[in-house]
Amino acid sequence: MIVAEQKPLEEIKELIGDAQKVLVVGCGTCVTVCFAGGEREAQILASSLRMSSKLKGHPQDVTDITVQRQCEWEYLDPIGEEVKEADVVVSLGCGIGVQAIAERFPDTWVVPGLNTTFMGLPEEQGIWSERCAACGDCLLGLTGGICPIARCSKSLLNGPCGGSEDGHCEIDPDTDCAWQLIYDRLERLGKLELLMKIQPPKNWSTSRDGGPRKIIREDLRLIEEESAS
Amino acid sequence: MNDKAQKTLVGSNLEHILQDGQFAVTGELGPPQSADGEVIREKMILLRTYVDAVNITDNQTAIVRMSSIGAGTILVNEGMEPVIQMTCRDRNRLAIQSDLLGAYALGMRNLLCLSGDHQNFGNHPTSKNVFDIDSIQMVKMVADMRDEGIFQCGDEFKGEKPCFYIGAAAAPFADPINFRPYRLGKKVNAGADFIQTQLVYDVEAFEEYMEKVRELGLHEQTHILAGVGPLKSPGMARYMKNNVPGILVPDKIIDRMNEAGRPWADIKKDEMTKEDKKARSQAWREEGIQICIDLIRELQEIEGVHGVHIMAIEWEKAIKPIVEGADLYPRPEVKV
Numbered sequence: 001m002i003v004a005e006q007k008p009l010e011e012i013k014e015l016i017g018d019a020q021k022v023l024v025v026g027c028g029t030c031v032t033v034c035f036a037g038g039e040r041e042a043q044i045l046a047s048s049l050r051m052s053s054k055l056k057g058h059p060q061d062v063t064d065i066t067v068q069r070q071c072e073w074e075y076l077d078p079i080g081e082e083v084k085e086a087d088v089v090v091s092l093g094c095g096i097g098v099q100a101i102a103e104r105f106p107d108t109w110v111v112p113g114l115n116t117t118f119m120g121l122p123e124e125q126g127i128w129s130e131r132c133a134a135c136g137d138c139l140l141g142l143t144g145g146i147c148p149i150a151r152c153s154k155s156l157l158n159g160p161c162g163g164s165e166d167g168h169c170e171i172d173p174d175t176d177c178a179w180q181l182i183y184d185r186l187e188r189l190g191k192l193e194l195l196m197k198i199q200p201p202k203n204w205s206t207s208r209d210g211g212p213r214k215i216i217r218e219d220l221r222l223i224e225e226e227s228a229s
Numbered sequence: 230m231n232d233k234a235q236k237t238l239v240g241s242n243l244e245h246i247l248q249d250g251q252f253a254v255t256g257e258l259g260p261p262q263s264a265d266g267e268v269i270r271e272k273m274i275l276l277r278t279y280v281d282a283v284n285i286t287d288n289q290t291a292i293v294r295m296s297s298i299g300a301g302t303i304l305v306n307e308g309m310e311p312v313i314q315m316t317c318r319d320r321n322r323l324a325i326q327s328d329l330l331g332a333y334a335l336g337m338r339n340l341l342c343l344s345g346d347h348q349n350f351g352n353h354p355t356s357k358n359v360f361d362i363d364s365i366q367m368v369k370m371v372a373d374m375r376d377e378g379i380f381q382c383g384d385e386f387k388g389e390k391p392c393f394y395i396g397a398a399a400a401p402f403a404d405p406i407n408f409r410p411y412r413l414g415k416k417v418n419a420g421a422d423f424i425q426t427q428l429v430y431d432v433e434a435f436e437e438y439m440e441k442v443r444e445l446g447l448h449e450q451t452h453i454l455a456g457v458g459p460l461k462s463p464g465m466a467r468y469m470k471n472n473v474p475g476i477l478v479p480d481k482i483i484d485r486m487n488e489a490g491r492p493w494a495d496i497k498k499d500e501m502t503k504e505d506k507k508a509r510s511q512a513w514r515e516e517g518i519q520i521c522i523d524l525i526r527e528l529q530e531i532e533g534v535h536g537v538h539i540m541a542i543e544w545e546k547a548i549k550p551i552v553e554g555a556d557l558y559p560r561p562e563v564k565v
Binding site: 153179 | 317318322344345346347349350358360361362364369370381398400408414415418427474475
């Protein structure tokens with residue numbers, strides 16, 4: 001899932017400025033699961049903004065609403081009225097949600113309330129960590145299901161650098177060395193020979209390096225060919 | 230060494246010495262955090278005639294310094310032989326190849342391919358890193374430029390190829406330790422002509438590593454230079470033991486350093502005069518140099534060790550007494 005965390009309140013207040021009518025829009029999917037931008041967080045943020053503006057002597061009209069998924073038009077369209085009435089929308093969706101609102105409501109000023117951080121999983125209650133970098137050319141089949149692109153600090157493809165110590169990465173004792181994890185797993189599964197082959201330079205064109213990405217599935221498109229022509 | 234014999238000879242001093250089976254000595258030179266070429270010339274004088282080639286770091290520890298190729302050009306112009314370092318951290322495959330074409334045109338012949346320290350450790354921790362390719366892929370890319378006459382993309386060279394004597398690093402004591410000899414094997418298979426190891430203080434552990442290396446036959450396919458470096462103080466020894474991944478410092482070496490400072494051990498901290506501190510530092514440094522000499526002598530005995538790389542960063546003066554003390558002076562003359 002997409003993991004995010006809320007921006008500091010001060011930064012959000014600065015982004016809102018002195019707008020009179022503020023709408024906080026939560027999202028019911030990934031950021032709800034990671035406790036960053038769901039219904040509960042939207043309510044708390046709205047209430048904090050109300051209180052803080054009141055204390056400053058310029059009370060702002062802050063309301064909140066949460067949609068199932070900010071990244072799909074069908075969930076955004078039903079809140080069109082509320083969005084259009086607001087001077088500013090604070091999106092508590094990921095970066096995709098913020099952009100979806102901007103795209104769907106061209107006349108609305110929208111600001112982000114979250115920092116979208118990574119694609120990952122909850123290791124345990126309260127701890128999330130990165131797992132995928134969306135490189136567009138998955139090599140997990142070579143590395144025992146552990147991604148060196150997302151999880152090695154240098155995205156190395158041919159084994160660990162000299163900074164691997166006691167299972168962690170030299171950049172931070174709280175960061176696992178991905179290559180130690182890969183080595184241990186391949187050893188357990190009797191597949192260490194996978195590490196002996198020299199992996200060639202990666203094709204990064206499928207990643208962000210190839211420019212903004214798009215998938216077109218002709219088999220799924222609903223094109224009315226005749227009316228289009 | 231049969232495979233090697235067929236490879237293009239690049240004609241560098243370092244290559245000649247290693248191919249001749251002589252024990253090579255290289256030294257490290259850290260460029261300044263400035264545009265002052267005089268610093269390079271001053272340090273160079275301390276290394277001249279004592280080493281076969283001078284290894285010039287590439288933004289080591291991710292701190293911005295004069296470029297390795299820039300500093301290397303100064304050395305070439307002064308008639309000395311550099312080993313250029315190139316890391317994967319700051320350049321993508323286009324920039325690496327292009328800079329190497331320039332380095333070759335400027336007269337550089339030896340290259341050390343490194344992943345590079347993560348920028349977290351340096352003075353620009355908020356920078357973006359590159360890591361388009363890794364060090365093993367870089368070795369292969371440079372070997373292909375030389376031996377196959379192709380760029381990384383597969384395009385053929387139309388003019389002169391860069392023919393580098395290609396080096397790579399090895400971290401014998403980093404984790405996962407069982408994989409280390411195999412990772413060295415990957416570097417050798419990728420085309421590494423010589424290998425420079427992380428600092429060795431624990432000769433016993435290094436011997437175990439070399440045993441495995443010999444089992445794999447790697448010592449006959451590449452030239453291994455063991456990394457050594459003089460300690461400046463017991464504190465430095467402890468710091469490396471506890472804080473630097475992949476460096477083992479046995480207690481007996483820390484004890485030797487402590488022992489060297491024994492005459493000052495009973496003086497209270499606030500009663501130490503400047504002269505005391507200076508004398509103690511001097512005693513420590515002398516012992517550090519002696520330990521380094523002793524290590525070199527032990528390393529010379531290990532089958533498959535073809536030389537040493539002396540890392541005396543910001544203490545280039547130490548190179549002379551180390552090389553002389555280990556009876557590695559004068560260096561062999563090479564007719565290039």
